[in-house]
Amino acid sequence: MTKLAYYPGCTLKTTAKNFDDSTVASAKALGIELVEPERWNCCGTVHALAKDDVMHHLAPVRNMLRVQEMNSEGQVDSKEMITLCAMCYNTLKRSNQTFNEDSDKKQKIQDIMFKEEATYSGSVEVKHFLETLKEMGWDKVKEAVKTPLTGLKVAPYYGCLLLRPRGIGIDDTDNPRIIEDLFEALGAEVVNFAYKQKCCGSYNTVHMKEVVGDLAHKILKQAKDGGADILATACPLCEYNLGPRQEQVKVQYPSFDSIPVVYFTQLMSLAFGLGDEAMAFEANRPDPRPLLREKGLLEE
Amino acid sequence: MSSFRSTSVLRLHPENKVFNERIKELSGEEIDLCFQCGACSSGCPMTQEMDYLPSKIIRMTQLGLDEALDSGTIWVCTTCFNCEVSCPRGIDVANVMESLRQLVLRKKYDRVSLDELTPEELRELPPIAIISNQRKLTG
Amino acid sequence: MENNSEKITIYVMGKKHMVPEDLTIMKAMEYSGHQFTRGAGCRGGYCGACATLYRKKGSYKLEGALACQKIVEDGMYIAQIPFSPAEKKTYILDEIKPEAATILEYYPEVSRCLACNTCTKACPQDIMVMDYVQASLRGDITQAAKLSFDCISCGLCAVRCPAEIVPYNVSQLARRLYAKYIDGPSEHVLERVKEVEEGVYDQDIKELMTASKETLAERYNTREIDLNE
Numbered sequence: 001m002t003k004l005a006y007y008p009g010c011t012l013k014t015t016a017k018n019f020d021d022s023t024v025a026s027a028k029a030l031g032i033e034l035v036e037p038e039r040w041n042c043c044g045t046v047h048a049l050a051k052d053d054v055m056h057h058l059a060p061v062r063n064m065l066r067v068q069e070m071n072s073e074g075q076v077d078s079k080e081m082i083t084l085c086a087m088c089y090n091t092l093k094r095s096n097q098t099f100n101e102d103s104d105k106k107q108k109i110q111d112i113m114f115k116e117e118a119t120y121s122g123s124v125e126v127k128h129f130l131e132t133l134k135e136m137g138w139d140k141v142k143e144a145v146k147t148p149l150t151g152l153k154v155a156p157y158y159g160c161l162l163l164r165p166r167g168i169g170i171d172d173t174d175n176p177r178i179i180e181d182l183f184e185a186l187g188a189e190v191v192n193f194a195y196k197q198k199c200c201g202s203y204n205t206v207h208m209k210e211v212v213g214d215l216a217h218k219i220l221k222q223a224k225d226g227g228a229d230i231l232a233t234a235c236p237l238c239e240y241n242l243g244p245r246q247e248q249v250k251v252q253y254p255s256f257d258s259i260p261v262v263y264f265t266q267l268m269s270l271a272f273g274l275g276d277e278a279m280a281f282e283a284n285r286p287d288p289r290p291l292l293r294e295k296g297l298l299e300e
Numbered sequence: 301m302s303s304f305r306s307t308s309v310l311r312l313h314p315e316n317k318v319f320n321e322r323i324k325e326l327s328g329e330e331i332d333l334c335f336q337c338g339a340c341s342s343g344c345p346m347t348q349e350m351d352y353l354p355s356k357i358i359r360m361t362q363l364g365l366d367e368a369l370d371s372g373t374i375w376v377c378t379t380c381f382n383c384e385v386s387c388p389r390g391i392d393v394a395n396v397m398e399s400l401r402q403l404v405l406r407k408k409y410d411r412v413s414l415d416e417l418t419p420e421e422l423r424e425l426p427p428i429a430i431i432s433n434q435r436k437l438t439g
Numbered sequence: 440m441e442n443n444s445e446k447i448t449i450y451v452m453g454k455k456h457m458v459p460e461d462l463t464i465m466k467a468m469e470y471s472g473h474q475f476t477r478g479a480g481c482r483g484g485y486c487g488a489c490a491t492l493y494r495k496k497g498s499y500k501l502e503g504a505l506a507c508q509k510i511v512e513d514g515m516y517i518a519q520i521p522f523s524p525a526e527k528k529t530y531i532l533d534e535i536k537p538e539a540a541t542i543l544e545y546y547p548e549v550s551r552c553l554a555c556n557t558c559t560k561a562c563p564q565d566i567m568v569m570d571y572v573q574a575s576l577r578g579d580i581t582q583a584a585k586l587s588f589d590c591i592s593c594g595l596c597a598v599r600c601p602a603e604i605v606p607y608n609v610s611q612l613a614r615r616l617y618a619k620y621i622d623g624p625s626e627h628v629l630e631r632v633k634e635v636e637e638g639v640y641d642q643d644i645k646e647l648m649t650a651s652k653e654t655l656a657e658r659y660n661t662r663e664i665d666l667n668e
Contacts, residue, residue: 008560008575009428010427010428010431010539010576011426011427011428013577014426014427014518014538014539014540014577014578015426015427015540015579016426016428037568040553040573041552041569041570041573042427042431042552042554042573042576042577044431044435044553044554045428045431045432045435046379046432046436048401049327049379049394049398049399050326050327050398051325051326051327051328051399052325052404055555055601056435056553057555058553058554058555058556059553059554059555062554062556068368085428087428087432098328111554112555113556115556133387138373144360160378160379160381160382161378161381161430164380164381164382164384164385165381165385165392165394166384166385166386172348174385179345197382198345198382199345199346199378199380199382200434201345201378202378202379203378203429203432203435203436203437204376204378204433205425205429205433206412206417206421206425206429206430206433207416207433207437208349208376208644211346211349211376214348215345236426236428237426237428237429237432238427239433240426240428240429242438340550344497344631414547414548414550416549419544420543422543422547423541423543423544424540425541425543427539427550427576427577430543430547430550431550431551434550434551435551438551
């Protein structure tokens with residue numbers, strides 16, 4: 001087992017527990033033990049874009065310091081910090097970059113963090129779990145498959161922060177392949193659709209749910225029109241806006257037919273045969289299980 | 301919108317230079333490079349909710365017109381960075397939007413309030429939604 | 440009051456005073472003629488009433504302390520924070536669950552936490568305040584309760600928080616949830632309650648209730664204290 005530091009983020013510990021459970025289990029099936037730091041804090045969810053903003057870098061940097069400590073104590077095998085949530089990934093990766101490139105900010109951050117016992121050196125490498133899979137090789141993933149997702153038409157939904165901005169994204173901004181490659185390795189049929197990188201409306205879901213209803217409708221309809229049975233995502237905010245928010249879509253578009261939205265790791269757990277606890281489909285809205293049973297991938 | 305509409309010749313007037321410089325400083329973007337191709341606006345998923353297109357907001361900042369601060373556009377931008385990857389001049393429009401929001405938020409203004417959410421919404425919404433909403437839209 | 444200790448200088452609300460160097464902030468303030476009508480309580484470090492902010496001469500750091508516990512230092516600039524404005528939410532413990540959604544429903548402002556750690560720096564009890572706020576945000580009620588156990592609600596964290604969180608109210612909710620749903624009832628308390636109800640202590644209580652002031656004073660002064668208990 002390779003031990004890697006794993007930063008789950010707040011939402012994977014609460015409303016997206018199914019993302020957390022399915023990730024830890026499917027990583028294990030691939031020989032990776034994801035080790036959570038004993039202490040960690042919210043990353044802040046969004047990167048501090050204003051050039052004079054130092055305060056909002058503290059949260060991400062503090063988390064990277066935790067991983068550095070795990071490293072120096074020999075708890076993990078590499079300097080990598082594995083993330084799952086697209087927003088966590090983006091925020092941590094960008095702050096790490098800012099910390100390493102802007103010596104003035106670095107100094108200020110370290111000054112404010114005087115209470116910490118150690119000083120962050122900038123050495124941690126922020127990664128997304130999908131990148132880990134790609135590096136491991138899709139053949140390795142294929143080898144772990146027990147139930148190929150044959151006949152399941154999966155639409156990969158990237159959203160924004162896995163791919164943008166330039167230099168931060170985990171794959172080509174215009175023509176990403178990484179989730180497609182994963183699902184091909186899992187034996188599914190990949191549905192390409194135009195809106196896979198379009199924004200779901202993000203945090204506007206809190207105070208402008210009609211706007212999110214419109215955007216979700218466009219994205220989901222595109223995927224359905226392309227023949228998709230199910231969408232797979234890597235962001236708990238996208239999952240919420242495209243999944244549970246379908247109730248809002250139906251209010252605005254009464255003829256809309258629902259389509260399940262799941263985390264890519266849940267389908268990995270299904271293909272790897274890791275059981276109900278790992279897949280945790282009961283937490284998804286709409287429920288993906290009737291579809292998966294119909295496809296003969298889940299037992300009745 | 302008075303000065304924006306009444307300015308017969310669109311150029312950076314000396315009295316508007318301060319605002320133009322402030323946006324450059326806060327966003328770190330070379331906004332003067334923009335030649336109004338409109339790529340940012342064409343890719344933006346939120347334009348139907350906006351009063352000014354993103355490219356127009358950039359033009360306003362080039363001209364140092366602080367009316368940009370009164371636009372609804374800056375508040376519906378979701379920072380999805382579609383504009384950033386589309387811009388042929390390398391401007392991160394999302395950074396400019398952020399600097400405009402920050403200038404308003406730093407004057408004791410909050411766009412949203414947690415007090416307006418019902419207990420049901422607070423229980424139902426994922427933490428990621430509430431946290432990012434607060435981060436982006438409150439000071 | 441006679442005190443032969445060396446005198447040092449402190450500044451109370453900007454006014455200079457010479458006070459003996461071995462006094463607590465509270466005693467030094469009383470020594471210099473101040474009378475506490477608010478901002479003093481148990482004088483033993485338990486009640487949290489005497490929250491104080493200070494800066495030391497030659498340092499930019501703003502520090503927090505309990506006036507009844509902290510010994511004065513030369514050149515200290517002192518301000519009392521007898522009260523921090525905060526709203527404590529009303530909830531029925533039987534009707535709520537030990538999860539993140541409960542915390543967010545009653546104290547949604549925890550979602551504004553920046554992890555700046557200013558609260559931890561201000562805490563006179565050396566509690567990892569930021570860590571417990573973060574634990575409650577992600578629904579780790581056990582950790583939030585355990586980390587915050589020593590909190591005495593002095594309010595300094597709330598005054599210093601840039602996200603306008605009132606950490607001590609959040610942690611009280613977390614500890615109540617922990618006690619009710621996770622830790623469970625404590626056996627020795629149940630046993631003692633049963634003894635009380637059975638009248639085991641009735642005679643002792645009666646004796647105390649009818650004792651004279653002198654007897655009570657005598658008993659108090661000669662009481663046995665088991666420091667190991």
